[in-house]
Amino acid sequence: MNLYTERHGLRKPIARKSKISKEVYTLLLNICQIYYKNLTHIFKLQQHCSFVGQDYIEFNRSQFENRMAIKIPNILRDEYGHIAAPQDNDDYDQYSLIDLIEYVAENIKDISEGWNNDRYKNYWYIHCLDTTNVFNDYRNEINELFQESGLLFTLTSEKIIERLVEDTPLSPAIERQVQQIAEYGTRELMKDAIALYKTPNPAARQDSVEKIWDALERLKTNYTIVDKKTSVTKVVNDMSNGQIDFITMYNAEFEALTKIGNSFRIRHHETNKVDITDNRHYDYFFNRCLSLIALAIQYLK
Structure with missing residues (x-):
């Protein structure tokens, strides 16, 4: 639901960012904790109610915490060893929180729960079901918070978190x-290359650019019955439909991208290569190379 100031254009645009603040970290963790019980099919705590002589199961929080200590070792914990939200000046690894969000998404299942008896309420039971309809609710809550906080992330239907990239030619x-x-x-x-480009961790930017440049070099040799130079000529001719002005333009673009790949620290890492220290430059290189490849592959035979 859009609030009054949103509906009437009275609110400043939300700043788009990739850094999860302490406050948003806390809210995202709260969503995960609400759905922990939907992991009971993995983390079962067998209980017995002696008053009515019945067995039942609960979510085994201790077993879950122990498993996460192995699965996501860098996630923030409190003094008691429990997964916790950051307090005051706590340092936290936001990508470990993303790991937790994905873990819940990957393993979440529907449950049926309630009191064994509405009048006496002897114990609260959980029945594990073999369906995953609850994932849609979980995903919607996570993505709504991403959107409201301006975070450039999304939890996909494939149950992984990808970054949202603005002003990119990459499309479905x-x-x-x-x-x-x-x-x-x-x-x-x-x-x-695309998978790395969409990864939230900015450390993957360099790898995504290296992969797409490798793809560009391999594309040049698409026509294997001829040498590389002749193959590139054929690729360009196919793209240009034989029009000289387009041949000139695409030849220049292939040559420019080859020069970038050889001059900057993309495919080669010698000390005389130009370092790329701004991730926005990686995005530019990726998208420029992608634009040429995306067009070229439409003409490959």
Whole structure:
């Protein structure tokens, strides 16, 4: 629901960011904790009510915490060893919280729960079901908070968190085109490059650019019955429909991207290469290379 100031344009635009603040960390963790009980099928605590002589199960919080200590060792914990929200000046690893969000998403299942007896309420039971309809509720809550806080992340239907990139040519249509690339090596390099590009951790930017440049170099050799130079010429001719002005333009773009790949620290890491220290530059390089490849693969034979 949009509030009054949102509906009437009286609110300043939300600043878009990739840093999870302490306050938003706390809210995201609260959502995860609400859905911990939907992991009971993995973390079962067997209980017995002697008053009515019945067995039942609860969510085993201790077993869950012990498993997370192995699965997500860097997530913030309190003095008692429990997963906790940051307090005061606590340092926290936001990507470990993303791990937790994904873990819950991957393993969440529907449950049926309630008092064994509405009048006497001897114990609260949980019945584990083999369906995952609850994932949609969980995903919506996580994504709503991402959106409201301006975080450039989204929890996908594939149960992974991806970053949202503004002003990029990457689209579902291009991703579908990549899936249809006939040459296996180019297709796999492009899939890896896109996956790394969408990863929230900025440390993956360099790897995404390196992968897409490797894909560009492999694409140049698409026509394997001729040498690389002749293959590039054929790729450009196909893209240009034989029009000289477009041939000139695409030749210049292939040459420019080759020069960038050789001059900057993308595919080569010698000390004389230009370091890339601003992640926005990685985004620019990725998107420029993607634009050429996305067009070229439409013409490959």
